[in-house]
Amino acid sequence: MPFNFDIEKSDSATNARAAIFHTEHGDIPTPIFMPVGTVGSVKAVHQAELRNDIDAKIILGNTYHLYLRPGMETLVAAGGLHRFMNWERPILTDSGGFQVFSLADSRKIKEEGCTFKSHIDGSRHTFTPENVIGIQRQIGSDIMMAFDECPPGESPYDYAKKSMELTHRWLDRCVQRYNETEPLYGHEQALFPIVQGCKYSDLRSRSAHHAAEKNAYGYAIGGLAVGEPTEVMYQMIEVVNEILPKDRPRYLMGVGTPANILEAIERGVDMFDCVMPTRNGRNGMLFTWNGTVNIKNKKWERCFEPIDPTSTAEADRVYTYAYLHHLIKAEELLGLQIASIHNLTFYLNLVRTARRHIIEGDFASWKASVIGNLMRRI
RNA sequence: GGACAUGUAGCUCAACGGUAGAGCAAUAGGCUGUUAACCUAUAGGCUGUGAGUUCGAAUCUCACCAUGUCCG
Numbered sequence: 374m375p376f377n378f379d380i381e382k383s384d385s386a387t388n389a390r391a392a393i394f395h396t397e398h399g400d401i402p403t404p405i406f407m408p409v410g411t412v413g414s415v416k417a418v419h420q421a422e423l424r425n426d427i428d429a430k431i432i433l434g435n436t437y438h439l440y441l442r443p444g445m446e447t448l449v450a451a452g453g454l455h456r457f458m459n460w461e462r463p464i465l466t467d468s469g470g471f472q473v474f475s476l477a478d479s480r481k482i483k484e485e486g487c488t489f490k491s492h493i494d495g496s497r498h499t500f501t502p503e504n505v506i507g508i509q510r511q512i513g514s515d516i517m518m519a520f521d522e523c524p525p526g527e528s529p530y531d532y533a534k535k536s537m538e539l540t541h542r543w544l545d546r547c548v549q550r551y552n553e554t555e556p557l558y559g560h561e562q563a564l565f566p567i568v569q570g571c572k573y574s575d576l577r578s579r580s581a582h583h584a585a586e587k588n589a590y591g592y593a594i595g596g597l598a599v600g601e602p603t604e605v606m607y608q609m610i611e612v613v614n615e616i617l618p619k620d621r622p623r624y625l626m627g628v629g630t631p632a633n634i635l636e637a638i639e640r641g642v643d644m645f646d647c648v649m650p651t652r653n654g655r656n657g658m659l660f661t662w663n664g665t666v667n668i669k670n671k672k673w674e675r676c677f678e679p680i681d682p683t684s685t686a687e688a689d690r691v692y693t694y695a696y697l698h699h700l701i702k703a704e705e706l707l708g709l710q711i712a713s714i715h716n717l718t719f720y721l722n723l724v725r726t727a728r729r730h731i732i733e734g735d736f737a738s739w740k741a742s743v744i745g746n747l748m749r750r751i
Numbered sequence: 752g753g754a755c756a757u758g759u760a761g762c763u764c765a766a767c768g769g770u771a772g773a774g775c776a777a778u779a780g781g782c783u784g785u786u787a788a789c790c791u792a793u794a795g796g797c798u799g800u801g802a803g804u805u806c807g808a809a810u811c812u813c814a815c816c817a818u819g820u821c822c823g
Contacts, residue, residue: 409784409785411785412785416785416788417788433784435784435785438785438786465784467784468784469784470784471784471785472784472785472786474784475784475785475786476786492786493786518784521784523784567784593784595784596784597783597784598783598784599783599784624784625784626784627783627784628783628784629783630783633783646783646784647783647784648782648783648784648785648787649782649783651785652782652783652785652787652788652789653781653782653783655787655788655789656781656782656787656788656789656790657788658781658782667779667780669778669779670778670779671777671778671779701788704788705788706788708788709788
């Protein structure tokens with residue numbers, strides 16, 4: 374059955390759980406981290422490494438970016454994004470809601486939808502809840518996201534409320550269009566509603582109730598890690614997860630650091646995505662169990678130890694800190710590849726290890742023992 | 752040996768009478784549903800050396816040193 378969420382083990386001491394989320398492109402063990410592949414490519418990582426070394430179970434694409442380039446004609450002619458990019462496992466597409474927020478310069482949000490100017494050629498386009506569902510049908514993602522507005526973290530209450538209510542009306546329209554359309558490529562597609570409400574508990578609560586009414590295959594928590602204090606983010610997750618159905622996956626959008634992810638898993642989140650492992654990797658930052666490394670720092674110049682001798686990724690086992698230091702300083706493309714592979718492998722290993730401890734029943738003590746080191750700078 | 756040119760931050764160059772700036776390199780920091788192989792900060796120069804003109808010289812003059820090009 375597509376999109377069944379089979380919970381293997383719920384942690385007794387926390388809200389963490391270990392499950393399998395079934396899709397027609399394969400099973401996703403949760404908690405899971407999903408590498409971001411905005412334009413049909415996880416930057417600097419090719420599919421064989423994603424599959425074998427990193428062992429990503431699902432990746433992201435972005436509706437806004439794919440719609441602008443290569444465009445829907447090409448994607449439909451290719452037979453959807455899976456075939457276009459040679460990725461057989463599940464794909465989740467973000468709806469472009471975040472771009473509505475981050476490309477605020479040239480946007481106009483109205484009841485009908487959002488008009489914006491392409492950052493590529495300046496051409497004008499409109500996204501509505503209806504056509505965003507249509508575009509995601511054409512992309513053929515396994516999990517489609519509702520079209521939402523993602524307001525800044527420090528938005529005042531009135532704006533947060535208005536924005537959330539608009540997102541709710543847009544969700545109603547997304548669900549309607551979802552129900553009246555069919556997949557184009559023979560595999561079922563899920564639609565995840567997105568909970569908004571900024572840092573206001575009452576709004577978050579209302580939004581979670583509104584989303585839960587849709588009886589969806591899964592739910593997303595959006596609008597976090599956008600400028601509000603981290604503690605507020607954790608509180609909002611608690612408020613929302615109290616309301617969202619326990620037997621469906623919960624996806625915390627765009628988060629985050631390894632520590633953020635463990636805290637959110639403890640609060641009952643199952644799915645994560647973030648550009649941090651890939652972007653920060655390209656910019657010379659490595660995540661490890663002992664803390665974060667700025668590989669550009671002079672102190673790595675002569676460190677001839679392998680990046681991680683026990684890693685599932687060959688690059689981690691065969692290349693040294695000193696070599697990666699050299700490659701990144703020299704702006705060699707191989708450096709971007711190694712750093713990206715390392716960080717994604719670490720993130721997938723992080724959630725895999727968390728999952729194992731949930732099943733073994735000692736998640737809370739394990740988390741407490743590792744979390745202090747994760748964000749330390751070394 | 753001679754003529755001409757050029758000597759300014761590690762490198763490439765600005766500033767051409769009012770007491771030195773940039774890019775790159777260096778050294779750090781940042782990055783949370785990717786417009787990001789990106790952005791920010793810091794450090795680094797008694798302007799080749801010595802004398803002179805001037806209220807004031809990287810800037811004008813002279814000598815020397817170095818480098819380059821050309822001519823013998």
